[in-house]
Amino acid sequence: MQVQRVVLASRPGKNGVPVPENFRLEETTLTADLQDGDVLVRTLYLSVDPYMRCRMNEDTGADYLGPWQLSECVDGGGVGVVESSRCSTCNEGDVVTSFNWPWQTYAVLKGSGLQKVDPQLAHGHLSYFLGAIGLTGLTALLGVREKGHVIKGANQTMVVSGAAGACGCIAGQIGRLDGCVRVVGICGSDEKCKALVEDLGFSAAINYRQEDVSTRLKECCPDGVDVYFDNVGGDISDTIIAQMNNGSHVILCGQISQYNKDLPYPPPLSKETQETLQMKNITRDRFTVLNYMSKADAALYELSQCVKSGQIKVLETVVNGIENMGDAFCSMMKGGNIGKQIIKISE
């Protein structure tokens, strides 16, 4: 059968900004003759994620991430439906997901590498398995729980950077549900600020492109900052950390402001910020969701219940068509998304 796929056409260079032309759409022939253990899947939704910028480099700078190879099909988070199966654990019609889903309209995959999901968990919104009820939601929930030290009744203020993105949206809502009295989001547009406060229940939001973050933080966080969910790093994080309280906690989730630079992960901190962390006894633990997968089932069930009950609101930016994968990735890296950036591949 004829299928479409996306390959890596070129690398942006270690210090380059990725462009859609780094990706190329191709037609290819898929031999749908299944071997034992294989399944034929139709792709429903694909995910684009910041860590993929590192996979565009020859050397990713992160030991658990392999680089994408030139002229080879790109992969990442995906969800799809089993069309036919020669695997004992997968049946026709099953909805399945994987972190290594090829950017391809149909694919033959090993059934053993796929996770079966229950569409009911997402009320039929299958794209949520790439976002709020997938790795994104897990990152937010487990990041806050494992590294945030949020205690109900402790009058804590949480700040979230990258707050209107996939992880940030959920992290702030978890902070509020878990008992922070104040949750302040930092993001890149007035429209995003409005969504955070009016739709997601953040106490306040700061547009870092328009406002003086330090001044606005002092206004929005009069008692200082107790928990900081860090998605972006760089100057924004330095400014927030400068206003953190003694004994407070940084959840080091990601550092997207540094991903277009030739730096290892996590990138080094300024001397001043290192001194602040030390003097104020602030913890700053790196959090990697893949290290907590033993807690995934319970956490996904909790996220599902919160989404179904409306306690957690889900925002998505959906574009249609595999031909738009590169555009969607580059747009997300520049802030084109509100909530999780999803690409719909088929009905």
Ligand SMILES: NC(=O)C1=CN([C@@H]2O[C@H](COP(=O)(O)OP(=O)(O)OC[C@H]3O[C@@H](n4cnc5c(N)ncnc54)[C@H](OP(=O)(O)O)[C@@H]3O)[C@@H](O)[C@H]2O)C=CC1
């Ligand atoms: N530790 C872990 O296990 C995991 C970590 N992550 C990390 O979480 C973070 C968020 O990922 P995810 O939710 O998927 O992506 P998002 O949906 O948050 O998309 C990325 C967002 O980053 C913001 N951004 C881009 N450049 C900058 C910049 N220079 N300064 C400030 N903000 C910027 C943009 O929003 P804006 O308009 O506000 O600029 C953009 O929308 C990333 O750092 C990622 O690496 C993700 C998954 C797992």
Ligand SMILES: CCCCCC(=O)/C=C/[C@H]1[C@H](O)CC(=O)[C@@H]1CCCCCCC(=O)O
């Ligand atoms: C290199 C910078 C990464 C910064 C943090 C981050 O974004 C981490 C993301 C991972 C998270 O733990 C869950 C994921 O899906 C991300 C990594 C996925 C790894 C897939 C492995 C693919 C491969 O190399 O084969």
